[in-house]
Amino acid sequence: MNIALIAHDKKKDDLVNFAVAYRDVFDGHTLYATGTTGRRIIEATGLSIQCVQSGPLGGDQQLGALVATDQLDLVLFFRDPLTAQPHEPDITALIRLCDVHHVPVATNMGTAEILVYGLQKGKLLSKEVRQGNVE
Numbered sequence: 001m002n003i004a005l006i007a008h009d010k011k012k013d014d015l016v017n018f019a020v021a022y023r024d025v026f027d028g029h030t031l032y033a034t035g036t037t038g039r040r041i042i043e044a045t046g047l048s049i050q051c052v053q054s055g056p057l058g059g060d061q062q063l064g065a066l067v068a069t070d071q072l073d074l075v076l077f078f079r080d081p082l083t084a085q086p087h088e089p090d091i092t093a094l095i096r097l098c099d100v101h102h103v104p105v106a107t108n109m110g111t112a113e114i115l116v117y118g119l120q121k122g123k124l125l126s127k128e129v130r131q132g133n134v135e
């Protein structure tokens with residue numbers, strides 16, 4: 001699966017710790033991240049991550065483009081709901097695209113953990129369901 005990891009500044013420690021805790025799960029997947037988040041996670045885990053731009057410089061939009069072109073299967077986005085972000089429209093757009101394309105998106109650690117448990121369970125059927133390929 002192709003997974004995106006993103007965290008706002010005040011949530012970066014949480015996502016880094018989460019990535020350390022679930023390192024073995026993430027290791028089996030192709031990882032993308034916004035710039036600063038990705039570099040922090042690489043430093044802490046040694047995982048291989050393709051980093052796009054930092055969020056305020058267009059990283060959310062780059063990940064949104066991957067969602068729109070069916071190149072992301074899961075988005076874990078630890079958002080900070082208590083701090084105004086200069087690129088709020090980009091954040092909204094990314095989450096909207098996840099909904100448009102039925103891509104699972106977690107916006108906090110609690111949901112992210114449930115999705116990671118889902119990942120460990122194996123193949124998700126939602127793509128097949130949408131294509132009418134489930135009996």
Ligand SMILES: O=C(CO)COP(=O)(O)O
Nearest residue numbers: 034035036037054055056
């Ligand atoms: O701002 C972000 C997401 O909206 C995250 O960007 P960074 O990982 O570069 O801090």
